[in-house]
Amino acid sequence: xxxxxxxxxxxxxxxxxxxxxxxxxxxxxxxxxxxxxxxxxxxxxxxxxxxxxxxxxxxxxxxxxxxxxxxxxxxxxxxxxxxxxxxxxxxxxxxxxxxxxxxxxxxxxxxxxxxxxxxxxxxxxxxxxxxxxxxxxxxxxxxxxxxxxxxxxxxxxxxxxxxxxxxxxxxxxxxxxxxxxxxxxxxxxxxxxxxxxxxxxxxxxxxxxxxxxxxxxxxxxxxxxxxxxxxxxxxxxxxxxxxxxxxxxxxxxxxxxxxxxxxxxxxxxxxxxxxxxxxxxxxxxxxxxxxxxxxxxxxxxxxxxxxxxxxxxxxxxxxxxxxxxxxxxxxxxxxxxxxxxxxxxxxxxxxxxxxxxxxxxxxxxxxxxxxxxxxxxxxxxx
Numbered sequence: 001x002x003x004x005x006x007x008x009x010x011x012x013x014x015x016x017x018x019x020x021x022x023x024x025x026x027x028x029x030x031x032x033x034x035x036x037x038x039x040x041x042x043x044x045x046x047x048x049x050x051x052x053x054x055x056x057x058x059x060x061x062x063x064x065x066x067x068x069x070x071x072x073x074x075x076x077x078x079x080x081x082x083x084x085x086x087x088x089x090x091x092x093x094x095x096x097x098x099x100x101x102x103x104x105x106x107x108x109x110x111x112x113x114x115x116x117x118x119x120x121x122x123x124x125x126x127x128x129x130x131x132x133x134x135x136x137x138x139x140x141x142x143x144x145x146x147x148x149x150x151x152x153x154x155x156x157x158x159x160x161x162x163x164x165x166x167x168x169x170x171x172x173x174x175x176x177x178x179x180x181x182x183x184x185x186x187x188x189x190x191x192x193x194x195x196x197x198x199x200x201x202x203x204x205x206x207x208x209x210x211x212x213x214x215x216x217x218x219x220x221x222x223x224x225x226x227x228x229x230x231x232x233x234x235x236x237x238x239x240x241x242x243x244x245x246x247x248x249x250x251x252x253x254x255x256x257x258x259x260x261x262x263x264x265x266x267x268x269x270x271x272x273x274x275x276x277x278x279x280x281x282x283x284x285x286x287x288x289x290x291x292x293x294x295x296x297x298x299x300x301x302x303x304x305x306x307x308x309x310x311x312x313x314x315x316x317x318x319x320x321x322x323x324x325x326x327x328x329x330x331x332x333x334x335x336x337x338x339x340x341x342x343x344x345x346x347x348x349x350x351x352x353x354x355x356x357x358x359x360x361x362x363x364x365x366x367x368x369x370x371x372x373x374x375x376x377x378x379x380x381x382x
Contacts, residue, residue, distance in 0.1 A: 001031040003325060004121040005061070007075040008039030008082070008132030012153050012165025013306030014314035017070035018127055019077065021318030023061045029326055034121060035059040039128070040135055041082035044108060047095045048118040058119065070311070073168075073304045083135055084108045113142060123325050125318075127151050129163070130353055133333065137346045145330035147321045148346055153302055156200035156355070159348030160335035161378040164317065166203075167309040169196070169301040173207035176297055177245065185241035189291040190232050190284055194277025196301055197249035199353035203301070204249040205361060206380065209369040214244045216368050217280075219251035220356050225280060228367055229287040236290070246367075248277050316341055339378055357382055 005022050007015050023033045035058065036042040042057040059065075059077065069076050086105040100106055116124075116139075123145035126136040129152035140146040150157040153169035177193055184191040193213070197203045201218020208216035214235040217223050228246065235244035250260075253276075260275040281294040306314060317334045320341055324332055332343040356362060361381060363370035371381065 001026070001122045001326070002034055002120055003031060003123050003125060003322075004034045004036050004116070004119070005077075005125045006036035006039050006042060006127070007077055007079045007151075008126060008128040008135075009079060009152070010129070010302060011074045011079055012151050012302050012310075013073040013168040013304060014151065014164035014310040015075040015077075015127060016066075016072055017306060017311055017314035018149055018151075018164065018318040019061070019075070020066040020070045021315045022125055022322050023066045024063050025319050025322035026326065027063050031326065033061040034119060035061045035077045038078045039080040039082055039126075039132060040084050040112075041080040043112045043115045044082055044084045044087065045093050046115045046119075047093070048115060049095070070314075071305060073302075073306065081131065083131065084112050085135060085138060109138065109142065112139070113144070116144060123147070123330060125149060125321050125325070127164070129154070130157055130349060133157065133346065133349050137349060140331045140346055145325065145328075146346065147324045147330055147343075148333040148349075149317045149321050150333060150335065153203060154197050154200045154353070155202050155380065156353040157333075157349060158351035158354050159333055159344040160337065161339075161382065162313060162336040162380065164310055164314055165302060165306075166380065167313075168304075168307045169203055170206050170210065171307050172301050172304070173203065173247075173297060174211040176295070176300065177207060177211035177213055177247065180245070180293065180295060181241075181243070184243040184245060184293055187291055187293070188236075188242040189293050190236065190281075190288065191243065191245040191293040191295065192277050192281040192284065193245065193247045194250055194275075194294075194296045194298075195247055196298060198251040199355065201249040201252070201356050202380075202382070204247045204252075205356055205369050208247040209371070211247075213247050214368070215246040215366075216362075217246060217248040217252045218356055218358075218362060219249040219253075220358055221362065221364055221367075222253045222255045222257070223367060224255050225283045226287060228280070229284050231367060232284065233288055233290070248280060250276060252276050254280075336378070354382075 151164035
């Protein structure tokens with residue numbers, strides 16, 4: 001069997017170890033792996049009539065080739081946010097321009113299927129979040145054997161309690177928040193720390209919970225800046241060092257406000273987020289007269305090598321995915337549920353991004369984590 005593996009969407013720590021584990025697991029049984037570069041773009045831009053196309057878009061993977069890749073973060077196969085079923089006419093590869101119909105989004109899935117057949121790929125392992133896996137599900141519906149691995153530092157893929165990249169992102173956040181106390185305390189300021197998190201506020205919630213930040217604004221609950229200012233000023237007064245800290249999801253909104261977005265939407269309909277922390281900091285300064293530290297952690301959350309938990313999840317997810325493929329059990333997504341490795345139907349991802357259980361984990365009035373009870377909850381509380 002020849003198995004294709006690819007990574008799509010945002011990079012996270014744990015991708016390289018997952019690729020390595022797939023290669024080593026299937027090689028033990030005499031199978032081969034073909035790495036597909038730049039996610040779904042590698043298949044979209046592959047021209048079967050061009051002999052050089054393989055050099056640009058695919059990479060044969062052997063245990064020797066992947067021996068040391070698990071020591072670094074990111075993905076050596078590279079990544080993209082390409083959706084072959086919704087390609088803008090102007091972005092169609094040159095050799096596919098003749099297949100463009102009209103000015104709207106183009107569906108090049110028929111081309112993707114031809115490329116998979118041309119490459120003699122028997123099955124696919126896409127590693128990604130909701131967007132990447134949604135196209136993997138499309139290929140499954142088209143008859144391609146697929147086993148998916150969930151990754152996103154937002155930890156918001158439906159069907160699993162855990163996604164690759166989340167533990168390392170939270171660890172980074174806790175470290176940065178803790179370090180920022182030095183400057184916040186020295187200058188007696190309010191610190192506003194903006195974290196990645198589009199649809200789910202879990203990174204803001206859990207990071208604030210573990211770093212003991214005073215308040216946490218999450219994507220699921222619109223916030224009132226005047227109320228937040230009053231809460232933070234009370235926190236500051238009660239702190240002997242006369243400072244206070246709040247985390248905020250990039251997807252958070254003020255009451256009656258909108259998402260802070262910029263640029264054009266990507267192939268999955270998402271514009272870039274970012275800036276709500278700065279806007280909130282400016283408002284807090286105007287309301288309180290206190291100096292503000294505004295910190296957008298952003299890509300630092302997903303940079304560097306994985307922590308031991310993400311390393312373990314990556315190896316185990318990938319080994320399970322390889323086992324499922326070799327057993328002919330496809331159309332599945334590997335998962336963790338209640339601390340147990342398992343797998344679920346890929347169509348569970350159709351439910352969309354998971355959200356924070358606000359009733360169980362968040363104080364809506366106090367804008368902070370409020371864990372009612374951990375009994376029966378998974379390690380990361382949902």
